[in-house]
Each structure stands twice: as C-alpha cells, then as structure tokens.
Amino acid sequence: MKLAILILCVGLCSFTSSATAAEDPLVRREGKYLELITDLDSEQEINTIVSTFDHAVEQWVAFWNDQNFDPATFRVQAYVMRNEATFRAQGLIPIQVPDFNFGYALNQQIWIKAQPSEYYTRHLVLHEGVHAYMFDAFGGAGTTWFQEGTAELLGLHSSSGNSVLVNSIPTSREQVPFWGRFKRMEQIRQENKVPTVETVMGYRPNLLGDVGSYSWSWALVQLLQGYPEYRETLIDAAQQGADQGTGFNRIVSGALKDQWPIVSARWRLLCEDLDYGFDWERERVAISVKDPLWQGQPLELSVRADQGWQSIGVRVPGGIKIRFAAEGKITLAETTRPWISEPAGITLQYHRNRPLGQLLVCILPNAMPDNAESLEPLEIHAIDEEKLLEIDQYSWLLFRVNDAVGSLSDNQGDFQVNLTVGS
Ligand SMILES: [Zn+2]
Structure with a gap:
C-alpha cells in the first residue's frame, strides 16, 4: 500500500480494450472526483463507493485547510477488483504496480482488492484515495508513518454516501467489519511490544499488509490531531510531504521539541487505551x-x-x-x-x-x-x-x-x- 511517487504514469493504462461493452464484465461509474472501474456486482455498493469518495474528498480538503485544491482537476481512477485476472487481461494493472495485499496507489490511480465486507473495501478505496490526494496536493505524504497514518485517519469513516464522516473512531466492531486494527493492537499490547514514538517514526516503506504498523502509524497521527496544541504541526508537516527522508521527521520532532516528554507520556497512555468508542x-x-x-x-x-x-x-x-x-x-x-x-x-x-x-x-x-x-x-x-x-x-x-x-x-x-x- 505504499505511495509510488517516482513515475508519472501518463498513458500507462490503456482503456482500448478489444472487449465490447456487452462482453465487458467491468462496470465503469463516474463521480465528481472518482472514476470507478470494478467487477463488483452490487449496484448499491458501487454507487455507495463513488458517493462516499466524493464526499470524503471535500472533508480531506477541509482537514488540511487546502487552499490550492482545484475541484476541476482532481480526479482518481479506482480499480476495485474481485477477480484480478480480469483487470490484468485488459491491461489495467501496469507493470509498475507490485504485488500487493490490499491496495496500491500510483499517482492518481488506485487498485483495491475487494474485501469480505463492504466497509473494508470502501475503507481501502478511501485509504488509497488519500495517498492519491496527498500526492496531488503536497507532492507526497512524508515518511511512512505519516503517509500510512494519515491515510488511515482520513480513510476510517462512519456512515457512507452523503452522510459519510471521515476521521471518526469507530464505536463498535460491527461498524467496521474486517478493519481489525484494534484487535491487532490488543495482541501487541499483550506481547508487550507496543512501539515507542521514535520506533513508529522510523518505520520503513514496505508495509505490505502489516496491520500492526498501520495501526500504530494511525495512532500517532491520532495523537497529533487529538491534541489542539499539536495539530498545527501535523497540518504544517503535510506541506513538506514531498520530503520522504529523515528531514521530514526532523521537521515534526523539531516543532514539538519542547513538548517531547509530554508527547511521549501521552503516547504511552493512548497506546494503552485506544479502542472502540475512544473519545478525545x-x-x-x-x-x-x-x-x-x-x-x-x-x-x-x-x-x-x-x-x-x-x-x-x-x-x-x-x-x-x-x-x-x-x-x-x-x-x-x-x-x-x-x-x-x-x-x-x-x-x-x-x-x-x-x-x-x-x-x-x-x-x-x-x-x-x-x-x-x-x-x-x-x-x-x-x-x-x-x-x-x-x-x-x-x-x-x-x-x-x-x-x-x-x-x-x-x-x-x-x-x-x-x-x-x-x-
Ligand atoms: Zn497505504
């Protein structure tokens, strides 16, 4: 699920499939910000993904206070796949896309494997969509913890369609089937392996399906947005998203230097307590x-x-x-x-x-x-x-x-x- 930034993939994807419309097993649906290409067969699910995405984008723009957002040009192509072979046969997965477990973003295109629950499929569309948005808005999303943590933060949502609310902490497991982050966090707590802030900030790319790393990255971004005194640091850091090296972390830890003992102490408590219904x-x-x-x-x-x-x-x-x-x-x-x-x-x-x-x-x-x-x-x-x-x-x-x-x-x-x- 990493964000590839090196390749500008103009013309990489061909839509000139030889299949005629009648034979084509794929559905194409246009929203305001999303073009969805999928072999899902539920009309309701397809429409909900598109509508949820369109409303989520507006909330991402507001979250980052993104004054430069241009609604006329931001556009993401999402491939939501039950049967990956269909997409491969039509040349819709370019060679630059590596094997991935859940989803992948390459500039303004995202690929998502359909999940056992509608929630989790939609969650991954938003998660990868945040990567695409961050690349468009800021030229990247900083180092791994920031990239994945912000994608989780703004992908995690309650309700859907025009009533979707991103950046919400679920109140129950039933609300987010197969998301599974809290379960993994609890296992890691039991093993006494909860990472320090420094460990999380040092995460390297290549997080293929590592739910634990995603969870703690999300928790750290939660911490920085949950306390008003850290929020500006979080928002400002996004502006430096093109920097994916150690310089990015230095900007964040430098801005919070005087606060660091408090950040670390609050981190310990948050990692102990973050669970369904957590209320800042x-x-x-x-x-x-x-x-x-x-x-x-x-x-x-x-x-x-x-x-x-x-x-x-x-x-x-x-x-x-x-x-x-x-x-x-x-x-x-x-x-x-x-x-x-x-x-x-x-x-x-x-x-x-x-x-x-x-x-x-x-x-x-x-x-x-x-x-x-x-x-x-x-x-x-x-x-x-x-x-x-x-x-x-x-x-x-x-x-x-x-x-x-x-x-x-x-x-x-x-x-x-x-x-x-x-x-
Ligand atoms: Zn990701």
Missing part, C-alpha cells in the same frame, strides 16, 4: 512539563467516573512513599440497570481483568528510557483499599475509573481521593 473529549490528558513538584502537603481530589486519566496536577519526586485513601460512590450505567460502585469496583463485572468501577492510579515517569524500541508496560495499581505505594522516579500520578473507553459517557459521580506522604 474524555481522553485528553492534562499534563505539562511545567507541572510543579509536589511539596508533600496533603492532597484531596475528585476522580470523575466519566473521564479518562486525570492528573493530580503536580509531579511527584522519586524516593518517596505515598499513602492513598479513597471513598465515594459512582454509577456505571453498563446494563439496563445502573451499577453502583465503590473504589474497590464491582466484582460481578470485569474490564481488562479488573473489577469494573475500580479506582486505578497510574504512576507515569516523566522521562522515558533512551533508545527503547518498545514501551514498558504502564505501572497501574488499584486503590481498592488504603494503599502505600513507593515512587521510584519523578512521575505524574493519574487516576481513572476502570471501564471500557467506549462506556464512559453514561457514568456518573466521582471518587474522593486523599494523598499523604507515607512512611
């Missing part, structure tokens, strides 16, 4: 390099049940012990009847092997180990009873209630937590 409005983590150091005064704070990780507002030094005590009741509207939970959680229901509604604290170091390829697992403890925890290095402390990220919106109430220096 609840999951932005308020931490800063300027957070003052805790002086040991007793702290009292509320932890909301309907929000993601919540910082205590100060950093804590290493070499101390902290005593945690919590009380209160929250409501989790998980089922038809509300569940009332105390800090220990509800042992009738579990999320990630911990009781639902349990109060959790994450001890998140301010500094990451240098040159690590993958992330250390997060240090998370349950505050299910009074706890004394030892802090071994400068860290942020973050609380949340144990629940699926997609199930926070109907939670209510908060826990009260007290922190004192322990011994």
Whole structure:
C-alpha cells in the first residue's frame, strides 16, 4: 500500500480494450472526483463507493485547510477488483504496480482488492484515495508513518454516501467489519511490544499488509490531531510531504521539541487505551512539563467516573512513599440497570481483568528510557483499599475509573481521593 511517487504514469493504462461493452464484465461509474472501474456486482455498493469518495474528498480538503485544491482537476481512477485476472487481461494493472495485499496507489490511480465486507473495501478505496490526494496536493505524504497514518485517519469513516464522516473512531466492531486494527493492537499490547514514538517514526516503506504498523502509524497521527496544541504541526508537516527522508521527521520532532516528554507520556497512555468508542473529549490528558513538584502537603481530589486519566496536577519526586485513601460512590450505567460502585469496583463485572468501577492510579515517569524500541508496560495499581505505594522516579500520578473507553459517557459521580506522604 505504499505511495509510488517516482513515475508519472501518463498513458500507462490503456482503456482500448478489444472487449465490447456487452462482453465487458467491468462496470465503469463516474463521480465528481472518482472514476470507478470494478467487477463488483452490487449496484448499491458501487454507487455507495463513488458517493462516499466524493464526499470524503471535500472533508480531506477541509482537514488540511487546502487552499490550492482545484475541484476541476482532481480526479482518481479506482480499480476495485474481485477477480484480478480480469483487470490484468485488459491491461489495467501496469507493470509498475507490485504485488500487493490490499491496495496500491500510483499517482492518481488506485487498485483495491475487494474485501469480505463492504466497509473494508470502501475503507481501502478511501485509504488509497488519500495517498492519491496527498500526492496531488503536497507532492507526497512524508515518511511512512505519516503517509500510512494519515491515510488511515482520513480513510476510517462512519456512515457512507452523503452522510459519510471521515476521521471518526469507530464505536463498535460491527461498524467496521474486517478493519481489525484494534484487535491487532490488543495482541501487541499483550506481547508487550507496543512501539515507542521514535520506533513508529522510523518505520520503513514496505508495509505490505502489516496491520500492526498501520495501526500504530494511525495512532500517532491520532495523537497529533487529538491534541489542539499539536495539530498545527501535523497540518504544517503535510506541506513538506514531498520530503520522504529523515528531514521530514526532523521537521515534526523539531516543532514539538519542547513538548517531547509530554508527547511521549501521552503516547504511552493512548497506546494503552485506544479502542472502540475512544473519545478525545474524555481522553485528553492534562499534563505539562511545567507541572510543579509536589511539596508533600496533603492532597484531596475528585476522580470523575466519566473521564479518562486525570492528573493530580503536580509531579511527584522519586524516593518517596505515598499513602492513598479513597471513598465515594459512582454509577456505571453498563446494563439496563445502573451499577453502583465503590473504589474497590464491582466484582460481578470485569474490564481488562479488573473489577469494573475500580479506582486505578497510574504512576507515569516523566522521562522515558533512551533508545527503547518498545514501551514498558504502564505501572497501574488499584486503590481498592488504603494503599502505600513507593515512587521510584519523578512521575505524574493519574487516576481513572476502570471501564471500557467506549462506556464512559453514561457514568456518573466521582471518587474522593486523599494523598499523604507515607512512611
Ligand atoms: Zn497505504
């Protein structure tokens, strides 16, 4: 699925097939920005792909604030193939297109293998379409993580046709059958092989069907667009898309240099939590390099049940012990009847092997180990009873209630937590 940029393929593809219209198994459908050539047989699916693509393009232009977009000239030819041999027989797959597993983009032409679900076929048309768009608008899409991450970001969509919404995080697996990114991310989490930001930025081309690499590339672009303070860096970086070497990464990391410890810390949390129903409005983590150091005064704070990780507002030094005590009741509207939970959680229901509604604290170091390829697992403890925890290095402390990220919106109430220096 890589973007080929070297070859301007004027006249590469011949449409002068000897087959007559009556014999031709291929359907051609013209939209505003897309010409679809396909052997799909569902009229409805064909029309939906074209209409979805046309509306998605308008949203890509808006996302990149692309003032130079010319609707009169942008045009993509998409070959959506069930039986690849038909397309080969008609000379519709030029020799420059290598073997690929899902889709391929070459300038303004894209090739997609039809998938077992309409969603995933359409997703790949948009994904490859983003490559074509980025090439047209910016002369390329930067290095691999940016190229694939932005294609995933703007290919992932909810609804379709004229109500399509790109750049949306799916709320359920049923919404995006066969997309499979969250499943792969969870496997990689289980294997403790979640990459660092630096590892993702160093991905090389040749991502044939590597769902893991696509997923983390998407997650990094998600991070940069999910926090308003990074968004400008993301948007500006696209302008440098023709640079596909290390210079591109230097532009991005240079622009975020002062923020890098925060980017890395937020990355660790995002990689832990990104899943169906993830909602940036609840999951932005308020931490800063300027957070003052805790002086040991007793702290009292509320932890909301309907929000993601919540910082205590100060950093804590290493070499101390902290005593945690919590009380209160929250409501989790998980089922038809509300569940009332105390800090220990509800042992009738579990999320990630911990009781639902349990109060959790994450001890998140301010500094990451240098040159690590993958992330250390997060240090998370349950505050299910009074706890004394030892802090071994400068860290942020973050609380949340144990629940699926997609199930926070109907939670209510908060826990009260007290922190004192322990011994
Ligand atoms: Zn791609």
